[in-house]
Amino acid sequence: MSGQFGLLKEKRFGPLFGTQFLGAFNDNLYKNALVVLLTFQAAQWTSIAPELLGNLAAGIFILPFFLFSATAGQLADKYDKATLARFSKLLEILIMGIAAVGFALHSLAWLLAALFLLGLQSTQFGPVKYAILPQHLHEDELVGGNALIEAGTFVSILIGTLAGGLLAGSVAQPMWIAVGGLAVAVLGYLYSRGIPEAPPPAPELRINWNPLSETWRSINFARGNRSVFLSILGASWFWLYGALFLAQFPAYTKNVLGGGETMVTLLLAIFTVGIGVGSLLCERMSGKHVEIGLVPFGSIGLTLFGIDLYFASPVGLVGTTAHELTALLSLPAVWRVLFDLLMLGMFGGFFIVPLYALVQSRSEPAHRARIIAANNILNALFMVVGALGAAAALGAGLSIPALFGIAALLNAAVAVYIYGLVPEFLLRFVAWLLVKAVYRLRREGVEHIPLDGPALLVANHVSFADAVILMGASPRPIRFVMDHRIFRTPLLGFVFRHCGAIPIASAKEDPALMEKAFAEVAAALADGQLVGIFPEGNITADGELQPFRPGVARILAASPVPVVPMALSGLWGSFFSRIDGVAMQTPFRRGMFSAIGLKVGAPLDAAAATPERLFESVLALRGERR
Structure with missing residues (x-):
């Protein structure tokens, strides 16, 4: 976990984390303090029943999310998100001032107005908080950043709720609730000043009010x-x-x-x-x-x-x-x-x-x-x-x-x-479970798989599990071109059918299906998707790399996209390989957690990606270990 906690020291994340943590803390400090105060001292503020007041407060806080979220999203797409974050904290300071007036005047209307405005401020900050993460974090930091945000949010909610209840029950003057909230808001503003610029993606956007x-x-x-x-x-x-x-x-x-x-x-x-x-x-x-x-x-x-x-x-x-x-x-x-x-x-x-x-x-x-x-x-x-x-x-x-x-x-x-x-969720779960529960996968060069745009992924074919492992290792969905007969395999057929795999047959066996497969590959690449192929045509029967067939050249002639060579190692001899002549007959023949590897090479231009060149690249990536 050192990687994700290291983000807290980074200027591109730490100030944002502090800003959102203190904001969630303040929301719950004020909201719970107000609910406790109105529950146990309702007669001093209003004649409304305490049970109704608690639900009324919850409804008032959440109402702005329905009314103003769409506007907040537009603002976060049109203006710099760091500037909006600082504006949000200034608004929070003003709201705590309004709450202080409400306590001073002993006015329930002012206090509920402050609660409504806190909901409005949270509504405005929400799109900023999540939309800024992909701008400041790398792809391999996005999960860690979101994890810290979610963990921090729930911890701040807990602490804020407890602090609000303690303040409401222990201070002689309710004004201290507003003073505490004001101090937290000021600290949150100071944190927000450290958030780096986050240029808007749509500055020309016209706001629809x-x-x-x-x-x-x-x-x-x-x-x-x-x-x-x-x-x-x-x-x-x-x-x-x-x-x-x-x-x-x-x-x-x-x-x-x-x-x-x-x-x-x-x-x-x-x-x-x-x-x-x-x-x-x-x-x-x-x-x-x-x-x-x-x-x-x-x-x-x-x-x-x-x-x-x-x-x-x-x-x-x-x-x-x-x-x-x-x-x-x-x-x-x-x-x-x-x-x-x-x-x-x-x-x-x-x-x-x-x-x-x-x-x-x-x-x-x-x-x-x-x-x-x-x-x-x-x-x-x-x-x-x-x-x-x-x-x-x-x-x-x-x-x-x-x-x-x-x-x-x-x-x-x-x-x-x-x-x-969306079977992709289930498919990725199967892939994740396979890699975590059956194998120990060591990945190298996965960053070469493009995060957007079309690409053709080319890999050696060692076992029936190859496609699932590659899907689990890729940051994006892959549409594999696969022998149509595998779709008749009970479990694997279900998995591949629901992940958009493209069935193919040889020209001799079914020329119409082959032409349909090439058309689907071209359409997928034109749509910016990743397409994966095993140019050997079949799962290896001896663990060695077989010559690459010319289908890859035909694909690239119609769709000249980058080609990413990939090599699997360590799968020969596994349950899913054909080491015994027929695969999937001897469970756990290699035991649990056997080590396998995936190496991904740098993308090649379509013009340079001949079958022979790709064969050499995949063989070099695989090394001696089958």
Whole structure:
């Protein structure tokens, strides 16, 4: 993890991290302090019931995300994001001044206005925070940067919530809440001054001030890339799922565990630590690249531990008074609940970090901030729908543990739906699992695979797992040209069919299919995609490199794109190779975690990439080890 923590020392990331950390801290400090104050001292401020005030405050804070996210996205695409970040912090200082006036005048209207403006300030900063990361971070730093942002956000929310509650309950004069918020806002502004310039991608953009039409337009920008839009829906579902759990912690503690406020804090802390640990582990588990294979892994954990929380929830602990924390921690059932919450948070980190990184890396730069604004709108909408659904279910008599169990089952259904629409998630999960659970893959030169634009990837063919391994190692999806017979293999056929692989046959066997394959390759390259081929034509029967067939020359004659030579080593003799004449007959014949290698060479111009030259390049990259 030293790599991602090293970003905190970099000027291109550290000031941004400090700015967003203090901003999230301040939002929750003020919001929770206000809710606690109005809950326990409601009679001094208004005649409205405390329960209604808490929900009113939550609604007022989230309302600006619906009204102004689309405008904030436009501003972040049109103006320098570092300048907008500094403006955001100046606005935060002004808002804390308004809150101070509200406390001085003892005016609920002023305090709620300040809360609304804090929501507006967060709305304005949201697209800046996420859209600036791809401008200041390299591709292999994007996952680590997002991991730190997510971990920092949840930790700041926890600390801010605790600090707000302590301030509201311990100070004689509520004015100190505003003073504390003002100090944090000033510190946040000082951090923001260190954020490097981030030139706008669309300075010529004309701002559309109509929130309804611009919201729809931003959502359409997101829908333009299917994987990006479904990633946004997945992220929005995560916020619904996580917010549903978090919102029940107080009632769950009181009505199921029989605990008090300290136990609520512990549940929140455990969940937050889990998300932080899961987020930070993403960089190591993904090899510093955007690895969406972690998303299905995360969804599996979110489902399993959500269901287990239902079964782990104890019965009969509630008494006439709240149990002490030490008494609850002496019970194994409570430790099981804490473990489930920790795992829910950790797998939530595995789920959300790659999704945000994918949205940033695959969004059109000129529209990136507006796409992130659409993400924020949908996140807020899902959380509101989730809160209303949970309230309706609990009002109908459903228990909180049962609500957790149903939410976990719905999470499984949502996951199956999304992975059915975009099989790339599932495919990358299979590739990630294969590389992590079966092999130890050493990669060299992966940076030679272009991050955008068309390219032809050429590799040796040692085993049935070659394409899956290469897909897992590539930062972008690859459309492989493959023998049509492999599509009849039960598992591999399903995987390749759903990842857009192109079936091909020889001219003698099926000339029509061969011509169709070359046409699909040309169309894919014209569309800016990566196409992978195995020029040997077949999986090697002796581990040696076979002569390259002339098909590669025909592809390059029609589509003169860069050619990237790649070489796999160490797979000969594995379960998926033909060392025994027929592959996949002797499981674990090389044991677990056998070492394999992938070397990627520098791209060659189409004119220089003859079959003979490519054969020599791949052979040199592979070396002696088969």
